[in-house]
Amino acid sequence: MFDDTMIVQSAVSAFNNAALSAPAFFWWAFLSIPLFVMVYFYGKSFVERFGWSVRNIKSKISLTVVLFVFAWLILFGGNYGVLRDNVTILPFMIAAIVFVASIYVGSNFNQLNLPKLRSATKKQKLRIISVWILFFTVIGLSDFHAWWGPLLQMGAFAAGLLIGRKAKNEMRPLAGTSLIIFATTVAILMQPEFFRFGQLGNLSAIHLIFLIAIALVTAAVIALRNVKPKSFIRHSAFVKLKWLARFLSALCVALFVLTESVPIFLGMTVMLFVTFVLSIVHSEKIQEHLDEKLFAILLCLFGIITTMPVITALGIVYWTYLPNVNVWQQSKFLL
Structure with a gap:
């Protein structure tokens, strides 16, 4: 009498419509503030019990975040029934993120000696093969x-x-x-229903604010990590170029709010990156740890929109390891 697919799609659509005025990810983050306060005061001492310290905190947190993003993408698979079109590039986008995340994980464990079949006994061979088969089966079932x-x-x-x-x-x-975080955010924007983020074409103001914030912070982190201050642009030329970049960035933001388009989102991120590059190149020096502070903010934002409190907590812990400075005073020159 009823089509199961239609029932599932209707239920998911109703969930997304209900979340438009008050997105679920926003409310869970709001209600988790007491937990995040505890992480801020006691998270540092907790992670130090596992051997995390100032020397390795950056690599440990980054690796943990990538592993969680990888698991999140795999476990969220199989939700293709909510897509409006049968033809989609989402599987290729997810595969690209899985590929990059696997490179990251593999490069961090390239010194780890994995169990080898040659020197193993029959029971050990059976266990090794079973583990790999189970692992690949889980990955394969994520895209069926x-x-x-x-x-x-x-x-x-x-x-x-x-x-x-x-x-x-x-x-x-x-x-x-x-x-990896930015690529995952782009995938979420491509098919928000697939990731239970919202409804395509009907994202609320809170959805858009978080997406724009992630694009802005990602562009700032990448610019600060890869561009060095040289102070070789004349001030008059810098002012004109900076206002042009600001105008184009504001235009891209406005177009993205109106269209919620992925290409415009990418163009907006590029324009923000260009704006930040101009500011960095024109500067004589950059405050230390500014990129790391912004990276901690990026982790918190991404953890919120993906409803992964662990990533948000890791961002807070990373923040506590950095010097206590006024981030706004240090970063406002980028704008």
């Missing part, structure tokens, strides 16, 4: 909308892991993690 879906995700994971294991150097923690 077509026969090639599991092969795509398993291939992306295997290729990324092998490349990461063969790499001589580890991926840079802040840049690599920021790239």
Whole structure:
């Protein structure tokens, strides 16, 4: 009498419509403020019990965040029934993120000796093979909308892991993690129903504010990590270029609010990046740890929109390891 697919789609649509005026991720973050306050005061002493310290906190937190994003993408798979179109590039986008995340994980564990089949006994071989089969099965079942879906995700994971294991150097923690976070945010914007984020074309003001904030902070982190201050632009030329970049950035923000388009979101991020690059190049020096402070904010924002309190908590813990400075006073020159 009833089509199961239609019932599921109607239920999901009703959930998204109910979340438009008050997104679920916003309310869980609001109600979790007492927990985050506890993390702020006691999180540092807690993670130090596991061997985390000032020397390795950056790499430890970045690796943990990437692992959680990887697991989140895999476990969120199989929700293709809510998509409006059967033809979508979302599987390829997820595979690309899985590939990069696997490279990051593999490069961080390239010195780890994995169990080998040659020197193992029969029981050990059976255990090793069973673990790998189970792991690849979970990854494959995350994309079962077509026969090639599991092969795509398993291939992306295997290729990324092998490349990461063969790499001589580890991926840079802040840049690599920021790239993975931004790519995941783009995927969420592409199909918000798939990730239970909202309804495509009907995102609320809170949805848009968080997305714009993530784009802004990501652009700032990448610019601060890769551009060095040189102070070689004339002041008159800098003022004109800066106002032009501000105007184009504001225009992109306005267009994104009106259209909620992924290409415009990417263009907005690029324009924000160009604006920040102009500010950095024109400066004589940059305050230390500014990029790390903004990275901690990025983790908190991303943890909120993905309803992963662990990532938000890690951002708070990372913040406590950094010097206590006025971030707004240090970063407002970027704007």
